[in-house]
Amino acid sequence: MKKRQPFSLKKARKSFTLTEVGFSSALMALIFMAAMQLFVNSSRTVSKLSSGLTASREASRIQQYLSLEIEESYGVVLPLDTVAVAGVAWNSAMGAASNYISNNTNSEAGWSSQLNTAMYVLAPASGSASVQSGTGVTVSLSGALQPMDRSVTSITNTTLVFRGNPNGTSNSGYGTCLWLWRYVNGVRTEQRLLTSNVSTAWNAVSFTRTTGSKRSVIIKVVCGDYAYPGREQTNDSSDGVNLVNRVSGRTVYMANSALYSSVTVPYPTDANLVPQPNNATPVPTPTPTPTPTPSPVPTPTPVPTPTPTPTPVPTPTPTPGPPTPTPKPATPTPVPTPTPTPKPATPTPTPSPVPTPTPTPTPKPTPVPIG
Numbered sequence: 001m002k003k004r005q006p007f008s009l010k011k012a013r014k015s016f017t018l019t020e021v022g023f024s025s026a027l028m029a030l031i032f033m034a035a036m037q038l039f040v041n042s043s044r045t046v047s048k049l050s051s052g053l054t055a056s057r058e059a060s061r062i063q064q065y066l067s068l069e070i071e072e073s074y075g076v077v078l079p080l081d082t083v084a085v086a087g088v089a090w091n092s093a094m095g096a097a098s099n100y101i102s103n104n105t106n107s108e109a110g111w112s113s114q115l116n117t118a119m120y121v122l123a124p125a126s127g128s129a130s131v132q133s134g135t136g137v138t139v140s141l142s143g144a145l146q147p148m149d150r151s152v153t154s155i156t157n158t159t160l161v162f163r164g165n166p167n168g169t170s171n172s173g174y175g176t177c178l179w180l181w182r183y184v185n186g187v188r189t190e191q192r193l194l195t196s197n198v199s200t201a202w203n204a205v206s207f208t209r210t211t212g213s214k215r216s217v218i219i220k221v222v223c224g225d226y227a228y229p230g231r232e233q234t235n236d237s238s239d240g241v242n243l244v245n246r247v248s249g250r251t252v253y254m255a256n257s258a259l260y261s262s263v264t265v266p267y268p269t270d271a272n273l274v275p276q277p278n279n280a281t282p283v284p285t286p287t288p289t290p291t292p293t294p295s296p297v298p299t300p301t302p303v304p305t306p307t308p309t310p311t312p313v314p315t316p317t318p319t320p321g322p323p324t325p326t327p328k329p330a331t332p333t334p335v336p337t338p339t340p341t342p343k344p345a346t347p348t349p350t351p352s353p354v355p356t357p358t359p360t361p362t363p364k365p366t367p368v369p370i371g
Helices: 018-071
Strands: 075-077 101-103 114-116 118-123 130-132 138-140 157-164 177-184 187-195 205-209 216-221 224-227 231-234 250-253
Touching (some): 018 216, 018 224, 018 250
Parallel strands (some): 114 205
Antiparallel strands (some): 118 157, 130 138, 177 187, 216 250, 224 231
16 A cells, blocks of 8 residues: 655645746846847947948049049139139029029038039040950040040030039039039030939038139038938038038149130030029928918809799797787767657456366375274
């Protein structure tokens, strides 16, 4: 016969108490929250670094491209140029100079009151050259592969670089695109978008002539890219607030400056070839958005209103009130009775006497003896 084992609470319990479950849940929640916070911070840091790297790479590419354009040119004309400074002034055929000038409306320290956001590059004429292919066929170079002929004194090739909108209109203050348009004898032959990542800051693009020199230009292009949580990171700043911190840019020297007042610059002759001004307000609005003037609404022709047929109004049923007293008939005026004519009296006959009837005696009952 087996011996019964004594009952033990330690061996019988196979679950946790409510206190233990609550404490474990709270501890797991704290660990999870700490891990999520670490993950979010890491994601923000990676996003900022990635956006800043993208902006720096884009700005470096654009400035290198423009440096090559300026180095091989005869000269550059800026919107704020005058004949006394540069030998050639901005021509109104390219549109008003104000379309390509950004104003320092907030009077930021260290910056000029106005900045050039466009430049007109005067390039040497295109030369002719040919090369021999591997099969022995001679091929003439064309387009961008053509060499420059610096022996030609006249200027026929020009390039317009300006800050604008994605649709090709100029936007000197807050445009996010940088355009390059090429002309040959005033006719546009190429329209190229260099970048669409220009920062929204008012001073993100500037072209400045070196003081006292016609042979050098300082170019500055600041690109931006948005990172979590919705702040713009630029190649100049990473705090998302001060988008442009440095005033200095890249100084580019021209290989052969030939700007003189006697040089004829072929500006476009057709107004449709130049960018149209469009100072659109950016998403981060630095100035109040102007209220658009509503278009006049044409007054509609009045339609004659038909005369409505009157609806018969039902006669209201009078509410019974107190009975109207019946007027008393007027007292008739007495008519005089005519006096009858007396007639002769008729003799009244004397009635005959009626005889009195004799009463009949009532017989008395006879008593019956009861024996």
